[in-house]
Amino acid sequence: xxxxxxxxxxxxxxxxxxxxxxxxxxxxxxxxxxxxxxxxxxxxxxxxxxxxxxxxxxxxxxxxxxxxxxxxxxxxxxxxxxxxxxxxxxxxxxxxxxxxxxxxxxxxxxxxxxxxxxxxxxxxxxxxxxxxxxxxxxxxxxxxxxxxxxxxxxxxxxxxxxxxxxxxxxxxxxxxxxxxxxxxxxxxxxxxxxxxxxxxx
Amino acid sequence: xxxxxxxxxxxxxxxxxxxxxxxxxxxxxxxxxxxxxxxxxxxxxxxxxxxxxxxxxxxxxxxxxxxxxxxxxxxxxxxxxxxxxxxxxxxxxxxxxxxxxxxxxxxxxxxxxxxxxxxxxxxxxxxxxxxxxxxxxxxxxxxxxxxxxxxxxxxxxxxxxxxxxxxxxxxxxxxxxxxxxxxxxxxxxxxxxxxxxxxxxxxxxxxxxxxxxxxxxxxxxxxxxxxxxxxxxxxxxxxxxxxxxxxxxxxxxxxxxxxxxxxxxxxxxxxxxxxxxxxxxxxxxxxxxxxxxxxxxxxxxxxxxxxxxxxxxxxxxxxxxxxxxxxxxxxxxxxxxxxxxxxxxxxxxxxxxxxxxxxxxxxxxxxxxxxxxxxxxxxxxxxxxxxxxxxxxxxxxxxxxxxxxxxxxxxxxxxxxxxxxxxxxxxxxxxxxxxxxxxxxxxxxx
Numbered sequence: 001x002x003x004x005x006x007x008x009x010x011x012x013x014x015x016x017x018x019x020x021x022x023x024x025x026x027x028x029x030x031x032x033x034x035x036x037x038x039x040x041x042x043x044x045x046x047x048x049x050x051x052x053x054x055x056x057x058x059x060x061x062x063x064x065x066x067x068x069x070x071x072x073x074x075x076x077x078x079x080x081x082x083x084x085x086x087x088x089x090x091x092x093x094x095x096x097x098x099x100x101x102x103x104x105x106x107x108x109x110x111x112x113x114x115x116x117x118x119x120x121x122x123x124x125x126x127x128x129x130x131x132x133x134x135x136x137x138x139x140x141x142x143x144x145x146x147x148x149x150x151x152x153x154x155x156x157x158x159x160x161x162x163x164x165x166x167x168x169x170x171x172x173x174x175x176x177x178x179x180x181x182x183x184x185x186x187x188x189x190x191x192x193x194x195x196x197x198x199x200x201x
Numbered sequence: 202x203x204x205x206x207x208x209x210x211x212x213x214x215x216x217x218x219x220x221x222x223x224x225x226x227x228x229x230x231x232x233x234x235x236x237x238x239x240x241x242x243x244x245x246x247x248x249x250x251x252x253x254x255x256x257x258x259x260x261x262x263x264x265x266x267x268x269x270x271x272x273x274x275x276x277x278x279x280x281x282x283x284x285x286x287x288x289x290x291x292x293x294x295x296x297x298x299x300x301x302x303x304x305x306x307x308x309x310x311x312x313x314x315x316x317x318x319x320x321x322x323x324x325x326x327x328x329x330x331x332x333x334x335x336x337x338x339x340x341x342x343x344x345x346x347x348x349x350x351x352x353x354x355x356x357x358x359x360x361x362x363x364x365x366x367x368x369x370x371x372x373x374x375x376x377x378x379x380x381x382x383x384x385x386x387x388x389x390x391x392x393x394x395x396x397x398x399x400x401x402x403x404x405x406x407x408x409x410x411x412x413x414x415x416x417x418x419x420x421x422x423x424x425x426x427x428x429x430x431x432x433x434x435x436x437x438x439x440x441x442x443x444x445x446x447x448x449x450x451x452x453x454x455x456x457x458x459x460x461x462x463x464x465x466x467x468x469x470x471x472x473x474x475x476x477x478x479x480x481x482x483x484x485x486x487x488x489x490x491x492x493x494x495x496x497x498x499x500x501x502x503x504x505x506x507x508x509x510x511x512x513x514x515x516x517x518x519x520x521x522x523x524x525x526x527x528x529x530x531x532x533x534x535x536x537x538x539x540x541x542x543x544x545x546x547x548x549x550x551x552x553x554x555x556x557x558x559x560x561x562x563x564x565x566x567x568x569x570x571x572x573x574x575x576x577x578x579x580x581x582x583x584x585x586x587x588x589x590x591x592x593x594x595x596x597x598x599x600x601x602x603x604x605x606x607x608x609x610x611x612x613x614x615x616x617x618x619x620x621x622x623x624x625x626x627x628x629x630x631x632x633x634x635x636x637x638x639x640x641x642x643x644x645x646x647x
Contacts, residue, residue, distance in 0.1 A: 037418055040370055041353075041361035048362065049354045055429050055439065055490050058497040093309050095503075104512035109623050111503065116514075119497050126499040129437035130339065133312065136435045180506065183518040185627070187619045190601065190609040194559070194568045199614070 054137075056125035060170025063124065067165035068146025070153045076143050077150050080132045089113075089154045094133070098154045101175065114155025118180055120172040124148045145169070302332055303396040312340045312435070315382065317400025320547065321531045326377065326574075326582040328403035330458050335465045336382050336401065338500075339435030342485055346469035349433065351453070355491035358420030365469050368453060371410035376452070376475070377581045379404040379549045381521045383478035383505060383626040388617065390646040394533040398632055398644055399526045402549065404582035407473050409454035412447050416491075425491045429498070430472050433487040440481045441495035442474060446519075450475050450580075453486065475580040476551030477519045478626070480505055510621035523550035523610050524629040525558050525585070525602035536640035539593035544571070549582045550604035557603040558585040564597035564633070564645075565612075571600070591636070597645045599633035613646070 056062050078087075085091060089098030089112075100110025109115075113123060128144045130136050139147070149164035157172060158164070191197075269275035293300065302316035315336040318328055328334075335341075346365045354360040385401035392398030421444070428447050432438040442451070452473040455462060462468040467484030474482050480500060495501065495517065507515040525548035530536055544562070548555045554577055559568040574584035585600065601610040613630035633645035 035417055038371060039418075040367040041363045041418060044352050044354055044360035044362045049352065049360060052352055052488055053354065053490060054437070055431070055492075055496055055498075057492070057494065059494075104508065104514075105510065107622075109508055109512075111508070113503075116503060118502055122497055122499055122502055125439075125496075126503075129439070130435070130499075133310075133339075133435075136339065136437065179513050180502070180516040181509075181513045183507075183515050183520075185515075185518065185520070185522060186606075186608055188611040188615045190611040190615055192559070192601070192603065192609045197566055197568070199565070199612075 054125070054129055056121045056128075058119045058121055060121050060166060063121065063166035063169060064141045065166070066141035066145055067163050068142045068144070068149055069163045070146070070149045070158065070160055072143075073146035073148070073150025073153075073164075076139070076147050080135075080139070081147065084133060089151060097151055101156075104176070104179065112155065113151055114157060114175060116176050116179070118174055118177050120148070120152060120157070120169055120174055123151060124169060300332070302335065303394070303400055305397075313338045315401060317396045318403045320395040320400055320402075320526065320528045321534065322396075323528070324545075326404050326547070326576075326578075326584055327458060328405055330405070330460065330463050330466070333403040333405060333457070333463070333466060334380075334382065334401050336479060337434070337436075337465070338438055341464050342434045343464065344433060344469060344485060349469050349487065351470060351487060351489070353415065353419045353489045353491065355429075355489075356422040356425040356493060357416075357491050358422065359418075361419050363415070365455065368410055368415070368470065369455060371414050373408055373410055374452065375406060375408045376450075377404065377406045377576075377578050378473065378475040379580060379582045380473070380479045380482060381524075381549070381551075383480060383518075383521065384628075386628055387625050388613075388622050388628050390613075390644070392532070393644055393647070395526055395528050395531040395632070398532065399524075401479070402524075402547075402582075404547075404549070405457045406459065407452060407454045408456035408459075409452040409470075409473065412451035412453055412472070413449075415453060416447060419491075421491060424493045427492045427495050429488075429490040429492055429496050430481075430483040430486060431488040431490070432467070432483045433485040438480075438483055438500060439496065439498040440483060440500055441492075441498065441517075442472075442481060443517075443519075444491075446474055446477070474519075476521060476553075478505065478521055481519065505626060507620065507624040507626050509624060515624075518627060521549075521551035522627065522629045523552065523555065523602045523604040523608050524548065525555075525600045525610060526632045527560070527598055527600050527634060530598070530636065530642045531634055532642055532644045534642045536591060536636060536642070538640065539591050542589050542591055544587040544589050544598060544600075546571075546585050546600050547582045548573075548585055548600070548602035549580070550602065550606075550608070551580060552608065553579050553605040555583040555585075555602055556605050558583075558600055559603075560585070560587045560598065560600045562589055562596060562598050565599055568601070593638065595636060595638050597633045597635050599631050599645075601631050 084094030085097050090096055097113050100112045100115035103110045103115060117123065124144055127147055128139065145164040149158055149162055152158045153160055153162065300319055300322040302318060304316045308314045316334060318332050318334045349365055351363045351368065380403055382401035385399055426444050428442045428444060429439055430442055454471050454473045455469060457466055462471060470486045472483045472486050501516065507518050525546055527544055527546040529545040530542060536542060544560055548558045558571045558573065560571045561568045569587060571585040571587040574586065577583050603609045610629055610631055616628060616630050635643050635645040
């Protein structure tokens, strides 16, 4: 059986979706604000939100107070990170973290913090929430600043005597900052030949 | 068709009587076990045939003494079966022990790892919960639902915290949707079976509350454009989701296929974003942070972006495009000589309904339209079938799906032409299977 192709309202689905979005964003309120509210849930206090919200924006939003030096970061890295990521971030059990500059257009691209990551803030966010692997969310904010600084230093992005804090971290511009583009799919058009087709598998 | 003998699980049936006779408390059990041991080899052979749905049951061969085959009466009719209530949470037959998720043996560690659905063993469109594919980034947390909370904050009028009981009080919806990892598979061809080659896709009936219902409760501010979702696992996985998706078909899910989510699928609460790459349907969901921008988290920059030959990477490549795979005959199985076979498979698209599946039995030279099995649902797996007479000559069989946008599933060559070999994610290429003169089926790309 075939499903009717007549209804084009969903084509392409993402375009329809964006059109909807534009419509809803144009108004003063979202569609979700219309309709019934049930009164469920308990108000979240500032303190509760602060305790859980560890998201760091790409502009440095929500970076906490504190600081750490590259030298401190080296010590923390060697005790908490090196076993998986290698003596100098070359990788092992864990991802390679260093190097690979200029390889993204090659046959064997090496995607690291230095060669690929667009935002240094993401490094702070990720280390704080998910690393070290066996003890996530165990590092203090000072320690996370320090390790972030050390990894940026290993990638040649900050100097050896650098101190990282909210201000210095948000000012860093990563080498691959402009290396990301929007999704261009659908990008392949298969001819859907039925008889005597070329290029058989 | 018959599966090639699997090493391990198939073998143990012949000498492990506990695999044949499930532990029970009835007194007939010892007798049955003795019987089974006595006739071990024969029962084992029959068991292997049953387990694989095989048609190779030597129908014309004379029944040996002790055999369950005609004219003999099978032994399981001469004793009471296992007592009622022996398994208060039921399990598959002991003869189905080979039907398990595929775990790659070569991963460096298994906290951030995956298992694949045994597509070649399944019928219908629903993946059983115990066989649903897994992709974890920090292992599987054990969460007490009484201690779990969902916090929604950020650009909202009323930041709120919900208990699981409160979330289940909201009006609920149930939908069937597929979920697929965007690395299913990478661009390096891997896998002898359908599970190994393409098993990071599954489909289930999900029950939960529409996200838009809960967002209405907190009240979105006009500048709300994205929602950062966070899981309560050791990865504290975060992804940025466009507000349009959140107000469309996004669900906060607490049940899967009629029962509460399994721990591997996010118990007690997960986000479900139909048609989007699986990674974004955050499991163990504990927080939704409404923002005016995407947060460029590690999982949407360092990972889950598609590197192009020009060195730039596509970001926010959310949708899974149309795809299909033949699950029978498929890699690791064996045809039992020429004659009739039903070619069976599954198709799905993140952009809506599957409208057509074409199948070629001559390596892509000529194609026929397969029959689609109802129901054909939006962003769900659809079954297709094509009757086929195999003439016994070696060939390659392959399927390609078309969805309601008119998009047609491409070949791997076409994808590589457009994206190079290093984009890794979102490989929705056709999977061709080679059939040898012996009837053995292998991955034609290996």
